[in-house]
Amino acid sequence: MDNSTSYKTKQRDQILDCLIRNKDHHITADEIMSVLERDNTPVGRTTVYRYLDKLISQGSVRKFFIEGGKRACYQYMDQNEACSEHYHLKCVGCGQLFHLKCEYLDELDSHIIDHHSFKVDHSKTVLYGCCGDCAKKTGRNQK
């Protein structure tokens, strides 16, 4: 992934901290900058992008594309969650990410390999849709 030596800096701590504080939902590069600016700990744009890339290649952060891909969003993925082993749901309404730890879903992979000769990559796959809370708010029946 990334074997180069890496220094611990104030800026990186702040970026990572901001991502962790927002681990339930995605956040844009611009939003990270705004948050840090409000906290009176501004970080340069270049640094944000470069560190995000680093975190992505390490697997600590995932990049999402919402609204037809107009904007890139980033979200912290807890290493302890073993995210490569399960599916993820992302609500297009509120942006919340759900970790789908579930036996039924685990069988899905075997089914797809056996019947469709295809190996799903969980690190690249996200199921988009609408969560229960958002369905209630919009008054739409989920089924």
Next chain:
Amino acid sequence: MDNSTSYKTKQRDQILDCLIRNKDHHITADEIMSVLERDNTPVGRTTVYRYLDKLISQGSVRKFFIEGGKRACYQYMDQNEACSEHYHLKCVGCGQLFHLKCEYLDELDSHIIDHHSFKVDHSKTVLYGCCGDCAKKTGRNQK
């Protein structure tokens, strides 16, 4: 979706034809322009983007983001396939799109609604991974 009147033009025919000829895999806006240029029927960049948007809002074309979202790709979706009713697999190796028409997968939606209170939107969801052919080529065992 799109109720405005719409003219049939040479350019649109060419763009659509190009997309249909490439319906098995995604293609970028730039590639569409290159193909049409090679065919000695060049179409302006603006026209390509504007017509793609139109096709997307009609549901005839889907937009994908590959390679970490650096480039937007487009792919024709046959209306007769009833794509909103099934899942799709996209191979990150060859770009091929597979329509997952399968009873087992149909049950998946009910499971996710019942057990996870989440309604998956098939028009926004793509399962990324590696297809059988690409797995053979790279010599990697799928399981």
Next chain:
DNA sequence: TTGCGTGCAAAGGTTTTGCATGGCA
């Protein structure tokens, strides 16, 4: 004839790069 479609040029917004300076270990 009407008004949608086209395409050039320019603008727009996000992300990346070059390079000199700063700071961790």
Next chain:
DNA sequence: TGCCATGCAAAACCTTTGCACGCAA
């Protein structure tokens, strides 16, 4: 001290917009 990290400014990139002209119906 040796590298890696930072951040400004500028570039690169893809996509959208303004506008005058063209063309389908």
